[in-house]
Amino acid sequence: MTAPDTTAPASDATSPDRLTLVDGSGYIFRAYHSLPPMTRPDGTPVNAVYGVTTMLMKLLADMDAEHVAVIFDKGRRTFRNDLHPDYKGHRPDAPEDLVPQFPVIREAVRAFNVACVEMEGFEADDLIATYARQAREKGIAVTVVSSDKDLMQLVGDGVALLDPMKNRPIGPDEVREKFGVGPDKVVDVQALAGDASDNVPGVPGIGVKTAAQLITEYGDLDTLLARAGEIKQPKRRQNLTDFADQARLSRDLVTLRDDVDVPAPLDGFGRKAPEGDALRAFLMDNGFKSLLAKVEGTLIPTPGEDQGAAPDPLAEARAAEAAYTLVQDAETLRAWVAEAQAAGVMAIDTETDALSAMRAGLVGISLAVAPGRACYIPLGHRAAADSGQLDLDGGGGGGTIDPGEAPRQLPLDTCVAGLRDLLRDPGVLKVGHNIKYDLHILARVGLEVTPVDDTMVLSYVLDGTGQGPGGHGLDDLARRHFEHTMIPFKAVCGSGKAQITFDRVPLDQALTYAAEDADYTLRLHRLLKPRLLDERMVAVYETLDRPLVPLLTTMEQAGVKVDPLVLRALSRTFAQRIADLEAEVHRLAGHPFNIGSPKQLATVLFDEMGLESGRKSAKTGAKSTGADVLEDLAAQGHDLPARVLDWRQFAKLKSTYTDALVEDINPDTGRVHTTFGLTGTSTGRLSSNDPNLQNIPIRTEEGRRIRGAFVAEPGHRLISADYSQIELRLVAHVADIKALKDAFHHGADIHAITASRMFGAPVEGMDPMLRRRAKAINFGIIYGISAFGLARQLSIPRGEAQAFIDAYFKEFPEILTYMEATKAEARQHGFVRTLFGRKCWTPGITDKNPNMKGLAERAAINAPIQGGAADIIKRAMIRLPSALTEAGLSARLLLQVHDELILEAPEAEAERTAEVARHVMAGAAALSVPLVVDTGVAPTWADAH
DNA sequence: CGGTTCACG
DNA sequence: GACGTACGTGAACCGT
Numbered sequence: 001m002t003a004p005d006t007t008a009p010a011s012d013a014t015s016p017d018r019l020t021l022v023d024g025s026g027y028i029f030r031a032y033h034s035l036p037p038m039t040r041p042d043g044t045p046v047n048a049v050y051g052v053t054t055m056l057m058k059l060l061a062d063m064d065a066e067h068v069a070v071i072f073d074k075g076r077r078t079f080r081n082d083l084h085p086d087y088k089g090h091r092p093d094a095p096e097d098l099v100p101q102f103p104v105i106r107e108a109v110r111a112f113n114v115a116c117v118e119m120e121g122f123e124a125d126d127l128i129a130t131y132a133r134q135a136r137e138k139g140i141a142v143t144v145v146s147s148d149k150d151l152m153q154l155v156g157d158g159v160a161l162l163d164p165m166k167n168r169p170i171g172p173d174e175v176r177e178k179f180g181v182g183p184d185k186v187v188d189v190q191a192l193a194g195d196a197s198d199n200v201p202g203v204p205g206i207g208v209k210t211a212a213q214l215i216t217e218y219g220d221l222d223t224l225l226a227r228a229g230e231i232k233q234p235k236r237r238q239n240l241t242d243f244a245d246q247a248r249l250s251r252d253l254v255t256l257r258d259d260v261d262v263p264a265p266l267d268g269f270g271r272k273a274p275e276g277d278a279l280r281a282f283l284m285d286n287g288f289k290s291l292l293a294k295v296e297g298t299l300i301p302t303p304g305e306d307q308g309a310a311p312d313p314l315a316e317a318r319a320a321e322a323a324y325t326l327v328q329d330a331e332t333l334r335a336w337v338a339e340a341q342a343a344g345v346m347a348i349d350t351e352t353d354a355l356s357a358m359r360a361g362l363v364g365i366s367l368a369v370a371p372g373r374a375c376y377i378p379l380g381h382r383a384a385a386d387s388g389q390l391d392l393d394g395g396g397g398g399g400t401i402d403p404g405e406a407p408r409q410l411p412l413d414t415c416v417a418g419l420r421d422l423l424r425d426p427g428v429l430k431v432g433h434n435i436k437y438d439l440h441i442l443a444r445v446g447l448e449v450t451p452v453d454d455t456m457v458l459s460y461v462l463d464g465t466g467q468g469p470g471g472h473g474l475d476d477l478a479r480r481h482f483e484h485t486m487i488p489f490k491a492v493c494g495s496g497k498a499q500i501t502f503d504r505v506p507l508d509q510a511l512t513y514a515a516e517d518a519d520y521t522l523r524l525h526r527l528l529k530p531r532l533l534d535e536r537m538v539a540v541y542e543t544l545d546r547p548l549v550p551l552l553t554t555m556e557q558a559g560v561k562v563d564p565l566v567l568r569a570l571s572r573t574f575a576q577r578i579a580d581l582e583a584e585v586h587r588l589a590g591h592p593f594n595i596g597s598p599k600q601l602a603t604v605l606f607d608e609m610g611l612e613s614g615r616k617s618a619k620t621g622a623k624s625t626g627a628d629v630l631e632d633l634a635a636q637g638h639d640l641p642a643r644v645l646d647w648r649q650f651a652k653l654k655s656t657y658t659d660a661l662v663e664d665i666n667p668d669t670g671r672v673h674t675t676f677g678l679t680g681t682s683t684g685r686l687s688s689n690d691p692n693l694q695n696i697p698i699r700t701e702e703g704r705r706i707r708g709a710f711v712a713e714p715g716h717r718l719i720s721a722d723y724s725q726i727e728l729r730l731v732a733h734v735a736d737i738k739a740l741k742d743a744f745h746h747g748a749d750i751h752a753i754t755a756s757r758m759f760g761a762p763v764e765g766m767d768p769m770l771r772r773r774a775k776a777i778n779f780g781i782i783y784g785i786s787a788f789g790l791a792r793q794l795s796i797p798r799g800e801a802q803a804f805i806d807a808y809f810k811e812f813p814e815i816l817t818y819m820e821a822t823k824a825e826a827r828q829h830g831f832v833r834t835l836f837g838r839k840c841w842t843p844g845i846t847d848k849n850p851n852m853k854g855l856a857e858r859a860a861i862n863a864p865i866q867g868g869a870a871d872i873i874k875r876a877m878i879r880l881p882s883a884l885t886e887a888g889l890s891a892r893l894l895l896q897v898h899d900e901l902i903l904e905a906p907e908a909e910a911e912r913t914a915e916v917a918r919h920v921m922a923g924a925a926a927l928s929v930p931l932v933v934d935t936g937v938a939p940t941w942a943d944a945h
Numbered sequence: 946c947g948g949t950t951c952a953c954g
Numbered sequence: 955g956a957c958g959t960a961c962g963t964g965a966a967c968c969g970t
Contacts, residue, residue, distance in 0.1 A: 598968075599949095599968075599969080600968095619947085620948070624949085626951090627950080627951075652951060652966080656966060657952080680964095681962065681963065682962075683963095685962065687962090688964080690964095692953085692963080692965065694952095694953060694954070695951090697952060699953080703952075783959095789959055793960065849957085851958070855959065859961065862961040866962060870962095897954065900954085
């Protein structure tokens with residue numbers, strides 16, 4: 001697995017190669033000064049080593065460049081000392097506990113299998129400048145990772161600078177902010193202003209501000225010095241004349257050499273995956289055990305798989321003889337804990353007596369430490385079910401277990417105490433399949449679990465939804481990847497009326513079922529996690545979806561308070577309205593019928609009353625009774641369809657919301673706890689179910705009242721913070737639509753601006769009809785516009801809709817380019833990527849059926865937009881808890897509704913909480929358009945919005 | 946269990 | 955020139 005062609009990420013045909021150059025020396029000093037002293041067991045100080053190591057890990061996880069190298073200074077003397085003996089002369093010697101770390105840091109770089117370059121007589125910056133130039137000549141895009149201002153002169157023309165501390169790109173704008181001039185004039189400004197810390201003399205009396213002003217006025221240093229006599233201020237004129245040579249010398253000192261005869265060729269910087277053993281040895285030698293767990297399976301394959309030929313998971317699965325153990329005493333448990341500790345990676349799974357994560361009780365825990373090596377710890381098993389009724393395993397019995405009494409089990413407290421340290425050990429990675437569920441169960445017995453990986457999320461990030469048969473269930477994945485059929489739940493618990501809960505399952509069967517789950521979760525982890533690197537999905541998994549797992553767990557645990565009295569009152573109101581409307585509809589029809597049956601309703605409308613329906617349903621060709629059809633009929637003056645529309649609205653509100661939500665209130669907490677789905681959508685959005693709290697009504701007045709039942713605790717407030725127009729802003733950014741970007745920069749009414757440009761009407765006093773049409777088109781763009789869709793939405797002829805679209809493309813031509821490029825990308829790869837690298841699969845993109853193909857194309861156009869917005873709010877969510885803590889606030893995040901976050905906070909903190917949320921959300925992505933966040937604070941969700 | 950409808954973004 | 959849909963979800967209900 002060391003050949004570059006298998007480890008280097010596949011180069012994207014549409015984008016140039018990329019090179020990342022890291023200013024290693026800059027890192028060393030920052031790491032040294034920002035970290036407390038640390039030593040390894042032999043006494044060697046390692047704080048800077050640790051800092052550089054974590055930096056490298058993060059960098060390698062986040063970046064997806066094909067070439068990478070770390071550049072260091074070598075020795076203090078360089079050619080600059082020949083020009084100016086005092087150059088950097090005042091620099092103190094490196095601290096004595098830093099000196100021994102220099103060689104170890106180079107070891108660190110090599111342990112990550114990253115090229116490491118330094119050269120006598122030159123600074124790291126000169127080597128960086130040289131490599132950057134060489135790369136540019138080959139058409140390779142360059143990212144320089146450094147916060148050194150001296151490197152700013154390189155920015156532009158395919159060279160970007162990245163500040164690793166603030167993780168923010170430094171472009172021409174940032175350079176201008178710092179030096180008052182563009183990157184090409186930076187050396188001139190530095191030559192005049194000098195640099196006290198490097199002993200670059202410059203010209204006395206001139207700082208960065210004045211230098212920038214002078215260079216801007218005269219163009220460059222030579223012109224300025226030649227025309228110094230024109231300067232008005234006498235002192236400044238004198239100094240520029242007297243110190244002209246010194247200024248030229250200074251320029252030579254600050255100008256980076258890009259023609260160094262570098263010691264290593266650019267070709268050798270191809271990215272290679274680390275050698276597992278070397279990296280593992282390095283981390284262990286330096287006592288960085290917690291880092292080992294982080295790289296295990298991410299940057300390096302898990303033990304035993306990284307040597308020789310590529311791992312064959314099928315062979316491995318067949319070879320590993322399952323050896324499952326029942327844990328019934330403390331001694332055996334200790335042995336398993338020790339084994340897990342030594343392995344550094346383990347799988348964990350819980351068995352419970354119910355499905356609901358918030359209500360289920362713990363019945364047992366299974367652990368796996370190696371393929372085929374797993375155990376089950378029964379904890380809550382009761383007397384086995386009467387085996388006479390169930391022929392569960394074909395053997396017709398519960399093995400050696402006496403069905404009359406509960407089996408021998410470790411006391412829960414003993415087990416919890418025995419597992420506590422292991423489960424929170426930062427050096428031991430805990431892998432689960434949908435581990436959010438297990439985190440809930442374990443939290444309720446007092447067990448904290450960290451760090452965690454989730455094979456369901458890994459599978460989702462890598463393979464998306466709908467790739468191949470089945471979903472992301474453990475059984476699906478075991479079949480797909482290992483050709484292994486898991487023991488079905490039904491086989492141990494039965495189904496239907498005879499179904500038993502897991503606590504009634506005999507221990508021998510419970511063992512094989514439960515241990516198999518943990519076993520295959522671990523095998524899956526070893527298979528999937530290394531794929532992240534090869535398939536360029538490390539950043540999406542590590543920075544977006546993985547951190548969301550514990551966060552969503554706490555959100556689900558928090559729940560949201562719902563007032564049953566409000567809901568019951570609404571139910572009564574709606575019931576009355578429904579009854580009245582039903583009587584009215586029956587009277588108008590002339591006979592009773594089931595209004596809720598589209599079939600019966602169609603008979604009444606189209607056969608008995610003789611009305612004309614425009615549309616048929618898609619699948620069966622039945623006459624449609626959808627809301628748009630009924631609205632047309634109502635608009636023609638027919639009462640019955642109008643009443644049916646009202647009836648439907650209230651029936652929906654009552655059955656789906658006011659009646660159902662009361663049942664969802666957890667009796668223990670008085671709150672409603674949804675489950676957020678992290679792996680359900682094709683775009684990267686979350687979903688919400690049991691109950692769905694992402695579709696609580698708001699669009700009608702009656703529906704909105706339901707939000708009045710979502711309340712804060714006494715003395716608290718709900719805070720709602722939502723992105724304004726995030727998807728349209730993302731379109732403007734991603735498709736680089738100048739006119740749209742300008743409009744967002746001016747904070748204008750975006751739909752009115754669109755209307756103004758398309759229809760040539762002034763924004764002031766815009767005809768509401770024109771604005772409405774522009775708004776529909778803007779939405780259409782997000783959905784991958786079609787003339788038919790727009791025509792239907794606006795109830796206009798298709799020719800007219802096409803004319804609108806043509807006008808839009810004329811006004812915003814970049815959108816057409818974006819749409820075509822996105823479709824091409826989907827056809828070429830079978831997926832499109834969001835701004836942050838998430839893959840959205842586009843099945844059907846090459847379908848022969850033009851209908852299917854069109855559907856896939858529109859989905860492909862929509863995916864980067866919807867998915868990009870999903871990525872951004874995920875980033876905000878991940879940053880929010882620490883931002884709140886740092887601000888001294890105790891607010892809890894409760895809900896996410898795609899572009900909105902709902903928090904709960906003590907009344908006194910509510911306004912500040914809203915500001916923190918606004919700040920974090922607005923700053924969650926650096927787009928070329930501003931992100932605007934609206935907030936509201938109130939005792940109920942209805943009023944907070 | 947597929948189809949229809951409708952709640953949300 | 956026909957094809958005939960706006961993108962993404964989850965839940966309730968009907969009817970087979």
